[in-house]
Amino acid sequence: MNTLAAIRQGRQGYVLSAPALALYVGLLAIPLLLTLVLSLNVFDYSSGINSDAYTFAHYSSLLGDPYFYEIFLRTMWISALTTLLCVLIGVPEAYILSRMGAPWRSIFLILILTPLLISVVVRAFGWSLLLGADGLVNQTLQAFGGSPMKLLYTPFAVVIALVHVMLPFMIIPVWTSLQKLDPAAEQAALSLGASHFTVIRKVVLPQVMPGVLSGTLIVFGLAASSFAIPGLLGGRRLKMVATLIYDQYLSELNWPMGAAIAVALLLLNLLIMLSWNRMIEGRYKKSLG
Amino acid sequence: MAFVQLENLGKRYGEIDAVVATNLSVEKGEFVSLLGPSGCGKTTTLQMIAGFVEVSSGRIVLDGRDITHAKPASRGLGVVFQSYALFPHMTVQDNVAFGLRMRKVPNGELQQRVDRVLKLVRLHQHAERYPRELSGGQRQRVALARALVIEPPVLLLDEPLSNLDANLREEMQFEIRRIQREVGITTLMVTHDQSEALSISDRVVVMQAGRITQIDAPYTLYEHPRTEFISGFVGKANLLPGERDGAGVVQVCNTGNGELTLSLRPEKIDLREKGHGRLQGKIASRFFLGSQWLYGVTTTLGELCVVRRNDGSAPLAEGTAVGLDWDAALLRVLSVDEVSA
Numbered sequence: 001m002n003t004l005a006a007i008r009q010g011r012q013g014y015v016l017s018a019p020a021l022a023l024y025v026g027l028l029a030i031p032l033l034l035t036l037v038l039s040l041n042v043f044d045y046s047s048g049i050n051s052d053a054y055t056f057a058h059y060s061s062l063l064g065d066p067y068f069y070e071i072f073l074r075t076m077w078i079s080a081l082t083t084l085l086c087v088l089i090g091v092p093e094a095y096i097l098s099r100m101g102a103p104w105r106s107i108f109l110i111l112i113l114t115p116l117l118i119s120v121v122v123r124a125f126g127w128s129l130l131l132g133a134d135g136l137v138n139q140t141l142q143a144f145g146g147s148p149m150k151l152l153y154t155p156f157a158v159v160i161a162l163v164h165v166m167l168p169f170m171i172i173p174v175w176t177s178l179q180k181l182d183p184a185a186e187q188a189a190l191s192l193g194a195s196h197f198t199v200i201r202k203v204v205l206p207q208v209m210p211g212v213l214s215g216t217l218i219v220f221g222l223a224a225s226s227f228a229i230p231g232l233l234g235g236r237r238l239k240m241v242a243t244l245i246y247d248q249y250l251s252e253l254n255w256p257m258g259a260a261i262a263v264a265l266l267l268l269n270l271l272i273m274l275s276w277n278r279m280i281e282g283r284y285k286k287s288l289g
Numbered sequence: 290m291a292f293v294q295l296e297n298l299g300k301r302y303g304e305i306d307a308v309v310a311t312n313l314s315v316e317k318g319e320f321v322s323l324l325g326p327s328g329c330g331k332t333t334t335l336q337m338i339a340g341f342v343e344v345s346s347g348r349i350v351l352d353g354r355d356i357t358h359a360k361p362a363s364r365g366l367g368v369v370f371q372s373y374a375l376f377p378h379m380t381v382q383d384n385v386a387f388g389l390r391m392r393k394v395p396n397g398e399l400q401q402r403v404d405r406v407l408k409l410v411r412l413h414q415h416a417e418r419y420p421r422e423l424s425g426g427q428r429q430r431v432a433l434a435r436a437l438v439i440e441p442p443v444l445l446l447d448e449p450l451s452n453l454d455a456n457l458r459e460e461m462q463f464e465i466r467r468i469q470r471e472v473g474i475t476t477l478m479v480t481h482d483q484s485e486a487l488s489i490s491d492r493v494v495v496m497q498a499g500r501i502t503q504i505d506a507p508y509t510l511y512e513h514p515r516t517e518f519i520s521g522f523v524g525k526a527n528l529l530p531g532e533r534d535g536a537g538v539v540q541v542c543n544t545g546n547g548e549l550t551l552s553l554r555p556e557k558i559d560l561r562e563k564g565h566g567r568l569q570g571k572i573a574s575r576f577f578l579g580s581q582w583l584y585g586v587t588t589t590l591g592e593l594c595v596v597r598r599n600d601g602s603a604p605l606a607e608g609t610a611v612g613l614d615w616d617a618a619l620l621r622v623l624s625v626d627e628v629s630a
Binding site: 182184185187188191192193194195202203206207284 | 360361366
């Protein structure tokens with residue numbers, strides 16, 4: 001304890017954290033700053049980027065163009081829906097997992113985690129094989145006399161693949177909070193006359209809210225900035241913000257515009273996540289400490 | 290018929306018998322402790338009564354109603370857990386009110402009953418606190434209040450004091466007894482602490498390896514332990530070889546080979562001057578316990594434990610030769626343990 005206190009007080013603390021700090025500054029802070037500067041540079045289609053001149057033109061065109069609004073709005077609702085579905089699937093799944101017996105629990109936990117070991121690109125291609133015009137789903141539909149549906153390159157395909165990818169990020173934090181519960185508290189509630197459903201609603205759920213909160217923040221953040229899945233399953237027409245940024249950089253070659261959109265996405269994400277965190281934490285902070 | 294009746298109650302986990310054909314009757318208003326070493330089946334018995342563990346065989350009857358397979362919620366028993374199992378996200382007030390809310394008790398009455406029970410456990414000033422803001426003893430009393438407020442027919446206490454430090458434990462023993470008396474509630478307590486069981490129960494049930502080995506009032510249990518195990522588990526005991534003399538009176542055999550095993554409590558032995566008394570020995574060790582001195586005395590029958598009241602006189606030094614004496618009527622014959630603990 002004493003050495004810890006000494007480290008906190010002296011300059012030693014800064015020295016000891018310097019390697020991590022350098023890494024953080026070099027890999028996160030500086031690139032972010034460069035992106036911010038880039039987003040303020042003047043761009044001209046004939047002469048390219050003029051790094052000596054600065055302008056807010058990219059931001060004002062971002063604010064003035066309904067085309068961008070549509071893409072931002074789509075990104076937000078797809079991310080929100082993904083988060084909601086992850087809560088609806090992940091929380092019960094984590095609860096069931098926590099109630100499983102000794103061998104099965106570890107087996108299913110590993111099963112939930114294995115998708116993380118497979119590249120997102122591979123999984124996205126897997127979904128496009130399933131959902132494509134000639135995919136397994138449509139073949140099955142036709143075999144039963146139905147007409148084929150357009151599944152691939154729709155928000156549906158993007159959401160379903162995002163949920164698939166993000167689910168572990170919801171299950172793990174919820175599972176961690178469930179581990180901290182005293183199983184006797186559930187028995188106590190039962191003995192006091194509560195039904196199993198009431199026990200879950202009044203005793204279990206409120207206690208795992210911090211886990212659900214972290215889960216939603218992780219899932220929303222990752223979904224809103226996801227690139228591979230919207231790129232592969234949303235196609236050229238169904239754009240999300242990350243694919244839009246990619247297009248600006250590599251098709252339009254308008255780097256400053258791409259940087260401006262990236263900064264805007266970062267700010268919007270921050271705003272949504274911080275206010276969500278405040279809202280939920282405010283409700284549960286007092287009781288859960 | 291007794292208020293709570295366990296009839297041939299048994300529990301098997303696979304190949305292992307946790308509780309074997311247990312019979313117990315508890316009268317209304319009685320405070321009964323289940324005492325035994327860990328793994329003796331006492332907690333399993335309590336959990337079967339509470340309804341958290343499925344009964345394998347036998348019956349549980351509560352006030353004439355068979356509750357063997359009833360759901361915990363429908364039994365309406367008050368349970369206090371070893372970990373207290375408070376709801377950490379609710380205030381003391383809400384914790385206590387939980388059972389009443391489940392019973393849809395109207396608000397006015399609910400508030401009254403919560404206030405009354407919080408006064409009973411002396412926590413009415415902490416109603417708005419959260420469990421983590423309370424001390425161990427206070428949490429314990431919240432758990433007690435939460436179980437009592439639903440006015441259950443029976444209160445079940447699972448090692449209620451084992452998480453408290455020694456001073457607080459003693460204080461809470463008296464507190465639990467006071468509350469139990471005041472409410473007049475039938476209570477079953479599980480404990481592995483013999484002093485706890487002796488001090489607050491009307492009757493103590495000793496369990497060993499899934500079986501009940503003795504049921505008696507605390508004083509009788511202490512004075513007349515049935516087996517070697519019980520005499521050693523409940524209080525301290527000196528085990529001596531013994532035999533019956535011609536008149537059928539039990540005597541200690543000084544030669545060391547008797548057909549009987551006798552128990553003699555340490556406080557029942559008198560220390561005399563060297564040469565007097567029934568047995569000669571030498572003080573090998575002494576421990577100061579505050580109100581008492583605990584002596585280890587080496588004799589031809591092995592090392593005996595003797596307890597003397599600290600009456601202010603100088604204690605005997607280690608190495609002193611002494612004579613030991615006792616009233617032969619205080620020797621207890623023990624039967625051989627029928628179960629290995």
